[in-house]
Amino acid sequence: MQCRRRLRGLIAHLSGGAISTGGERQLARGAVGCPATAAGRVHSSASSAGPLSAAQVEQFHTDGFLVVDGILSVDDLRPIQRALERKLDRIADALLQSGVIENPHSELPLETRMEALAQEVPGLPGALHGDRSAVTAMRDLCELWRAPVLLDMVEQLLATPEIGAHSVINLRIRTATPPTADDGNTLLDPAAVDLHRVPAHQDAAYLLPEADNTLQVGIWLPVAADVPADGGALSFLRGGHRFGRCLPHLSAQDGTGFLSLTDDALGELEAAGCVPVDCPVALGSFVLFNNLVPHIGLPNHGSSTRWSVDMRWQAMDRPHGDDHNSGLVQLRSADPDFKMQWVAGPKATRPPEVSEFLGRWGEVTQEHAARAEGEGGAAAARREAQLELHAASRERVGASTSKVKEATKDLLPWASACPARFWHEHEL
Helix, strand or coil, X not given: CHHHHHHXXXXXXXXXXXXXXXXXXXXXXCCCCCCCXXXXXXXXXXXXXXXXXXXXXXXXXXXXXXXXXXXXXXXXXXXXXXXXXXXXXXXHHHHHHCCCCCCCCCCCCHHHHHHHHHHHCCXXXXXXXHCHHHHHCCXXXXXXXXXXXXXXXXXXXXXXXXXXXXXCCEEEEECCCCCCCCCCCCCCCHHHCXXXXXXXXXXHHHCCHHHCCCCEEEEEEECCXXXXXXXXCEEEECCHHHHCCCCCEEECCCCCCCEEECHHHHHHHHHXXXXXXXXXXCECEEEEEEXXXXXXXXXXXXXXXEEEEEEEEEECCCCCCCCCCCCEEEEECXXXXXXXXXXXXXXXXXXCCCECCCECCHHHHHHHHHHHHHHCHHHHHHHHHHHHHHHHHHHHHHHHHHHHHHHCCCCCCCXXXXXXXXXXXXXX
């Protein structure tokens, strides 16, 4: 109970709730975080020759994340926007022909069209996010993945030109949900539950332990419109990566299936002085972040859909830890004869002691569930009600998703894992 009370303010911030403990809510750029004495991987050898200044490189390694402005322009994102519009046109036409929708809302721009479509087809945003192989089959996203200016920055941060990319490009589509005085995810109406809101986690938690000591540079960028703090921006626990390890996670206790840092892990971060920092991002700007820095997607309480893309790079000679998708695709090398091949390496081998469903956090999840059930009382009742609410919402969305997949089965491959199916094989 003492741990839960102490974490009340931190969890409220991370979940987008209205509770405050008097601590200052911060925006990116400035303020303090975890103490400099915390252990971790601060790569002082990183190069400062490139688009990032020496101060920006240092800030990335000190804070665990960096908001970057002025590198990409809105015009640089136009090809991606047009590709997404074409894709949505084809999907909407198929849904219309199949009788799933009555209006394709073709007159609306990308950022508001999904809001209108999701009113009829609530499973559409999640279906598009889950269609991993169709995302890598979009040429313009693949070109962004290997854009020289982005690889120049990654080379600065990794301090090596031997750069490999993870074979997953995540297209995330967050429709707006109404504000609530609760935690932003537990609402009274199953239709309003945000099933795509990711709880506080480290990216490394989704990979095998072999990659815990591999520096992986992630990028998160909006592709349709500015993302304000209340429009589904990311929030990072500044300096949390400098613990130098993957902290305990469990399967989120809300029915979504995402991983979430445990209460004890959040307490350790709070005790070390790690401060939540919100990162609103304008179109054309982006956030670079370390795979060990804890972060969360804040609620989208705006009036339009948040379209964003996230990708990850690392050094080719380091383990990648992905046992679900394909392995690394080499994008750059110091070898003057290097030519990029649209081929991914092998996925990582899962150790026999690691379960397929919950990965390395299966035991922690089971222990947490047993403890909650044993404690009983209001906390257990609240958890049960939350799970029931999410189950109702998932059933509603799942039925809708099935209709989307059936209507578009000849148009899209619908693969939840990414088998490195790139645009040159079958462009969408």
